[in-house]
Amino acid sequence: MACTEAYKEHIEYTFNAFCRVVIHYAAINAWRDRDKRRQREISFEYLTEEKFYPFSTTDKYFIDPCKQYPVTICGQRVILTSGELAEALSSLPEKKREIIYLYFFGRYTQQEIGELYGRCRSTAWHHIHSALQMLHEEMEVLFHEES
CATH class of the missing domain: 1.20.5 (Single alpha-helices involved in coiled-coils or other helix-helix interfaces)
Structure with missing residues (x-):
């Protein structure tokens, strides 16, 4: 067509x-x-x-954002901006602090942490999880002491 x-x-x-x-x-x-x-x-x-609405407000969490709390873990100095976290982290046992440091600050994988301690990956996960639970409990105790 x-x-x-x-x-x-x-x-x-x-x-x-x-x-x-x-x-x-x-x-x-x-x-x-x-x-x-x-x-x-x-x-x-x-x-x-x-x-007359203000454009911003201040909260008790942001009163002094420049304040720093240094904590030494695994021979490394870590600077935190939360005093409660620094205090709770300092009160943990040395091994738990090391595991938290390696996982969150050192960016190690669970497999690498397990190899450092001669354990498997799932055991490293268990240690990380228990360290976080202990840190959470410590922070709750500190929070209730402030109130």
Whole structure:
């Protein structure tokens, strides 16, 4: 079936007209959406002048973000920003501190930790898990002492 030049021109004209209509209605929808969004929005000037909302608040956790708590583990000095965590970590037994250091700060895998202690990977996971449980319990005790 051979297409004549006039038919090809008609198809192209029809397609171009269709694209123009689609783009026209897409633009109309975009303008409507933008107008609806503008009607719902409240400017910052209104919030600050009328209601006096502060732009930021301070929480007890962020009072002194620059304070540092150094802890020495495995002969390495680790600087923490939480005093409670540093105190709880210091109260753990040496082996538990080493395991936490190797896993979280040294980025050792469970397999590598197991090989260091002459154990399998699942035993290393068990030691990591128990160290985290002990750390959690220590932090709960410290939290209840503060309250």
